[in-house]
Amino acid sequence: MFSITVRDHVMIAHSFRGEVFGPAQRLHGATFLVDATFKRLELDSDNIVVDIGLATQELNKVLAAFNYRNLDEEPQFAGINTSTEWLAKHIADQLAEKISEGALGEGAHGIDAIAVTLHESHVAWAGYERALRTAG
Amino acid sequence: MFSITVRDHVMIAHSFRGEVFGPAQRLHGATFLVDATFKRLELDSDNIVVDIGLATQELNKVLAAFNYRNLDEEPQFAGINTSTEWLAKHIADQLAEKISEGALGEGAHGIDAIAVTLHESHVAWAGYERALRTAG
């Protein structure tokens, strides 16, 4: 299995509902380093997993939708505990949609899986990995 | 698959038996950066993998049992080559026990797997990953 990963980041405010979150129930914030990994069994005709330039650009677009924002005020996140692990899935799903729309190039339809890791600090990170439906 | 990881560290002395270890047969030591990863297919009702506060606290307890110690003198490690990879399994197994005892919260019974990585330097690390028996 081959993979490539690109890293970007977002700086957001949010709060959590639920006693388990302790002080994080207060409005606070985070820098998330976001690592988006694209996996496939075979390389494309250019000998790559995906155009790293397009991957970087499209990850940046997905993040721009909520960068420098208070997630508690964003309609797309209404009523949701925007935990690090949940955000990892959110970003992975958005990237999957980008691939299916062709935004990462024709070759990207051969991608088999996406994994997203969000680092919330030097001592804690979370991730989500999912398969893509291949064209078959 | 979702995951969260928390990082802590231990500073221990030990030695190895076996020619393969070369100079590491002498009493020496290591700082191990310990990354404990918890994985599950679905998030719990709070939208998380596990309470990150409890995960951090219980990892710290597991490590406290041998932190600032000479492993060669610890009864629990008697006769064992405490290699980095073996210690990764030791810590993973202790965390699995903690989960089964409920120390990471009720929701943690939904965790499917644990992975532990120990970084012994900037150029070498080791890991162990195991499934958890789910309640079902």
Add this chain to the structure above:
Amino acid sequence: MFSITVRDHVMIAHSFRGEVFGPAQRLHGATFLVDATFKRLELDSDNIVVDIGLATQELNKVLAAFNYRNLDEEPQFAGINTSTEWLAKHIADQLAEKISEGALGEGAHGIDAIAVTLHESHVAWAGYERALRTAG
């Protein structure tokens, strides 16, 4: 010159006033990795710069005063653009006060300077360094 550095982190929300800040004028947030460095010309009688345990504990206390908070709502930051560089100075000044109060131990009165670095992401960080008035 000798130094020791300890690292901790805070997760806060805030916003900035001033066109120069662009999208960061909106309420957003950050994880700051905080590196506090203590410097002195000569080691103390224990052969150290400062008790690393106390340094870690007191840095944690300084950060706890605003960790998991929205800085815009904190009276101590009223009317202030809480830029990364300004927060570095704020933390350095608080640590200087801790030293002068004796919270870092008697030996800590020999510390000559404090430097604080705040990493707001993997691609941007800021710092502040100041001298301490020595007992003379």
Add this chain to the structure above:
Amino acid sequence: MFSITVRDHVMIAHSFRGEVFGPAQRLHGATFLVDATFKRLELDSDNIVVDIGLATQELNKVLAAFNYRNLDEEPQFAGINTSTEWLAKHIADQLAEKISEGALGEGAHGIDAIAVTLHESHVAWAGYERALRTAG
């Protein structure tokens, strides 16, 4: 599953053919941090995955074959787009051969899989993972 990873690096020049590579079609270069991971289900009789000294030495030998070189001029890479992901496979395959030749020791025949990750910068990396044919 157990694993150990060792890190080394190479500094090479190369260029790419194909519009998808944009400015990277020009002769340029890269430092690749190379992480070689060895995986196995059970530890060997010394309680390790593989002799970390031999693993480090043999990875270094594999890299020495093209370190400080222009890959465009190397016969072994003639006509190949030496993308980061392709180089990860190249290195993994070379390590697999080393294992099969016995260069990583007798115990290394129990290794089940190899994964290689190449970091081309702080914001992009690529990898390849493959199984090894076990002796059985």
Add this chain to the structure above:
Amino acid sequence: MFSITVRDHVMIAHSFRGEVFGPAQRLHGATFLVDATFKRLELDSDNIVVDIGLATQELNKVLAAFNYRNLDEEPQFAGINTSTEWLAKHIADQLAEKISEGALGEGAHGIDAIAVTLHESHVAWAGYERALRTAG
């Protein structure tokens, strides 16, 4: 003293003349992680060292002039051993010029010093620091 640092990177090919360089006399390459630090005694009226957006943009422009290139073929580097430490000075001098031209904003004229660090691998980096002539 206050400081802010922004990080970017370049991927270049080059070679060195002189026996001291050993195998690096061959055409090879490097990824340089470039950290540009701006220092000043007092913050500007926005409570910052410099607009981090402009600093990032101008550093990127300085690097774009030789990114994805073979430095041996660039007229601006003709006859020069483009060592990591020399490139650090080159970039610092270019940034100083940008500041003097006003490209980092009016407030940037208060910057007292620039430091540039280039990481050529995880085990080697080089830097250069210089004062700026203040307007006074």
Add this chain to the structure above:
Amino acid sequence: MFSITVRDHVMIAHSFRGEVFGPAQRLHGATFLVDATFKRLELDSDNIVVDIGLATQELNKVLAAFNYRNLDEEPQFAGINTSTEWLAKHIADQLAEKISEGALGEGAHGIDAIAVTLHESHVAWAGYERALRTAG
């Protein structure tokens, strides 16, 4: 001011005397990542601070004298609290001697200062910086 830094590591056991050290009074250990920095005002005739190959080799030799050892048993450290900051000075002084003996090459006599940083974990490090007597 120009600088170059090279990184290596040691894995040692030791213990401390003095209540301030708490649990670290027990025999334990550490991996120290060792960063050795060489500084000078002007580059040498090869456009470098020092031959990075020689710097790496001589740092490795300095560390080899106590790598994989219990510092409590080493005559050279008898009666000394081998704190991270003290070890930084020890290594810096050994490197200064190497330079004065010519082990880092003739050009190295132009080095003005040495700084050594020892990382004992991802959350704590210590350093020492000293001037070199220049030839005059």
